[in-house]
Amino acid sequence: MAYTLELDRVTKAYDDFVAVDNLSFKIPEGEIFGLLGPNGAGKTSSIRMMIGITIPDSGGVSLFGQPLTRRLLDRVGYLPEERGLYKKMKIIENLVFLGQLKGLSVAESRRRSHQWLERLELGRWANSKVEELSKGMQQKAQFIAAVLHEPDFMILDEPFSGLDPASSVVLKDALLDLKKQGKTILFSTHRMDTVERLCDSICLVNQGRSVLLGSLREIKASYGRSSVQLEYEGELPLLNDPMLVANSNDFGNYVELRLAPGADAQRLLERAMRTAEIRRFEMVEPSLEEIFIDTVESTKVVTSNA
Amino acid sequence: MRNVLLIIRREYLVRVRTKAFMFFTVLMPLLVGAVVVLPSQFMLRASSTRHIVIAAADRELADSVKNQLTVLRASGEDDPMQNDGGKKNQQDFEVSVETPLSEALRQQLIGEVRNGNLDGFAWIEPDAVATRKGIYYSRGTSDFMEASLVSRALRLALSGRQLADHGFSLSQAKTLLGPVHVDTVHIDRHGANKSNGLGAFFLPFVLLLAIYMTVLIYGLYVMRSVLEEKTSRVVEVLLSSVSPMQLMAGKIIGVGAVGLTQIGIWTAAGSVLGSGSFAVAHEIIGDSMKDAHLSTPVLCLFPVFFILGYATYACLYAAIGAMVNSDEEAQQFQFPVTLPLILCMVFATAIIRDPNTPFAFWLSMFPLTSPIIMFVRVSVSMPPVWQIVASMAISLVSLYGLVWISSRIYRIGILMYGKRPTLPEILRWIRYA
Numbered sequence: 001m002a003y004t005l006e007l008d009r010v011t012k013a014y015d016d017f018v019a020v021d022n023l024s025f026k027i028p029e030g031e032i033f034g035l036l037g038p039n040g041a042g043k044t045s046s047i048r049m050m051i052g053i054t055i056p057d058s059g060g061v062s063l064f065g066q067p068l069t070r071r072l073l074d075r076v077g078y079l080p081e082e083r084g085l086y087k088k089m090k091i092i093e094n095l096v097f098l099g100q101l102k103g104l105s106v107a108e109s110r111r112r113s114h115q116w117l118e119r120l121e122l123g124r125w126a127n128s129k130v131e132e133l134s135k136g137m138q139q140k141a142q143f144i145a146a147v148l149h150e151p152d153f154m155i156l157d158e159p160f161s162g163l164d165p166a167s168s169v170v171l172k173d174a175l176l177d178l179k180k181q182g183k184t185i186l187f188s189t190h191r192m193d194t195v196e197r198l199c200d201s202i203c204l205v206n207q208g209r210s211v212l213l214g215s216l217r218e219i220k221a222s223y224g225r226s227s228v229q230l231e232y233e234g235e236l237p238l239l240n241d242p243m244l245v246a247n248s249n250d251f252g253n254y255v256e257l258r259l260a261p262g263a264d265a266q267r268l269l270e271r272a273m274r275t276a277e278i279r280r281f282e283m284v285e286p287s288l289e290e291i292f293i294d295t296v297e298s299t300k301v302v303t304s305n306a
Numbered sequence: 307m308r309n310v311l312l313i314i315r316r317e318y319l320v321r322v323r324t325k326a327f328m329f330f331t332v333l334m335p336l337l338v339g340a341v342v343v344l345p346s347q348f349m350l351r352a353s354s355t356r357h358i359v360i361a362a363a364d365r366e367l368a369d370s371v372k373n374q375l376t377v378l379r380a381s382g383e384d385d386p387m388q389n390d391g392g393k394k395n396q397q398d399f400e401v402s403v404e405t406p407l408s409e410a411l412r413q414q415l416i417g418e419v420r421n422g423n424l425d426g427f428a429w430i431e432p433d434a435v436a437t438r439k440g441i442y443y444s445r446g447t448s449d450f451m452e453a454s455l456v457s458r459a460l461r462l463a464l465s466g467r468q469l470a471d472h473g474f475s476l477s478q479a480k481t482l483l484g485p486v487h488v489d490t491v492h493i494d495r496h497g498a499n500k501s502n503g504l505g506a507f508f509l510p511f512v513l514l515l516a517i518y519m520t521v522l523i524y525g526l527y528v529m530r531s532v533l534e535e536k537t538s539r540v541v542e543v544l545l546s547s548v549s550p551m552q553l554m555a556g557k558i559i560g561v562g563a564v565g566l567t568q569i570g571i572w573t574a575a576g577s578v579l580g581s582g583s584f585a586v587a588h589e590i591i592g593d594s595m596k597d598a599h600l601s602t603p604v605l606c607l608f609p610v611f612f613i614l615g616y617a618t619y620a621c622l623y624a625a626i627g628a629m630v631n632s633d634e635e636a637q638q639f640q641f642p643v644t645l646p647l648i649l650c651m652v653f654a655t656a657i658i659r660d661p662n663t664p665f666a667f668w669l670s671m672f673p674l675t676s677p678i679i680m681f682v683r684v685s686v687s688m689p690p691v692w693q694i695v696a697s698m699a700i701s702l703v704s705l706y707g708l709v710w711i712s713s714r715i716y717r718i719g720i721l722m723y724g725k726r727p728t729l730p731e732i733l734r735w736i737r738y739a
Contacts, residue, residue, distance in 0.1 A: 015731075015734075048721070051545075051546040052545075052546070053545045053546065053721065054721065073546060073547065074547075076546065078542070078543060078546040080539055080542040080543060082539040082542075083538070083539060084538060084539040084540040084541070085540060085543075086320075086538065087534075087538055089320065097312065097316055098543060100312050101309055101544070101548060142543075145543065
């Protein structure tokens, strides 16, 4: 299988702080890959090494099967987490300039910019300055800058942040379109619902290390149907019983919980009915959010014990 | 290389298109022109007849002052240091004489000055010959030229009177009181040029100001531009396409090209406007401006030294822009870097007056001051060619070192957010491969 990106035991330290620690993963061609992790886990540091902004202290980065060189970056598109456009320049000027830097001619860069602006419903803002646009519009413009040169590999750091639901749909459709064309996409995000619906595989990093890696389906299957979704009214003191509940995410009248090893779901329901009115009770595969919280918390315990 | 050109082009166009650039480019020559031309125009035009009264105890003295006033008006020849009321002043005086002195007369004259019938009057007490004192009353104290004219007329009249008392004839007195001319001859390696102090000082100073301002302003533009890309995070997008080295080089060259454009426009405007305004200035101030013209070598060396000075400081400012997170932080770092530039200005007067002292020599060889000080020396009098070449060579070598250091600081600093780096951290960045 051909891999678009390969990280091989990549390590990066800033002074005494190890941002990325021995991180390895591969992204097969044509996949949507989620790079997940809490704030400060080392996501952005890893991404910077993938696009040659920084160089790993040790380990290797390969793109399209070759060791990373600047020339290969013309086939990569990058959407940084924070908006990176010239505020005083017009949208169209920003896009044409960034497109040219990726090797497009002025005319081609302009043509494609207009096309994308129309598609993302930004057409009439083409001649507005970036600072005059809302955050969501800037985000869409930033996305165009990342895909303008039709890269084979896109690295998108929090692409949906600041977007209203309608724009999110437009962007999601654009992404799926790109996937259909065989492009590879790497997401970095902590919005689990998006990842769950879009990604084929994920890598969960915490404190610079990979703590969970693999295809999303396999990961979820490995957790089994040990999760319970409960809609209720009243109190649920049983959530604090470690014999029954391994962990829980309580929203007040809705709770997702994972059963403690060996605990019985029927007993849980019985106990719950004593203190609250139960509207819905369902045993499901754990949501990615649960897996995320669970994994991050367990690795935290491990490291604090160590 | 294509990327560097693209970055240069963007930096250039964005800056040239700003209103600030057009404003500054157009305004500067106009301002200089206005400063030189307008006052002289006012002086030339304020030609309504002035009514002046000379009030003295004895008629003979009053007449003598009046005569001197007329003579001074006609010739403008008294003292080349004070020839500002000279021959080109087309103002007419109508001078009348009043005797004898009385308090009533004084009150009456004051009244007439107040209601505008009279522009001013000189009050000469009987003991003026001994005390050599007079009083000039006028509405505006700013009429200093008129007052100085009266003062000179009175001096000549009094001196003439005293000389006559000692037995000198009128013509003898005239010779004795006549002006003395001292011509200054400026000797450089190309021979002797008749020159005059004011012009020789004025022009290098204007050139110094021009190179100082442009180096400082465009250096700071580079800093702000780096900081802007850093805070707006554009730099992350750019660095996924270009190397930090290319980005920094493109930025410095692009902003520098804007500076050269501005200098070019000013030079062009200067040669058109300048000849006109210098001519007027020449009329007004007299011969002292006659040497205020640019020689070709000086004109050619201006861009060269601008580039050297600008590149030196642009590197430093780029590094600062990359190190800091906000304008406030930038200001703290800015000062130590700007200090050598400010020192250039501080020492400039001394160097223009005496461009060949060892002090001036060493300042023109010290890397951070050499482009500016050497240019000042060049504009005053051509130093030996080996010194110019040595100064440029030192600039270039130190520039190479600065580019090396700055690009290392830049490369790392541009991606560092949060707290301001400490000096040991910066040194570590430089060492970091």
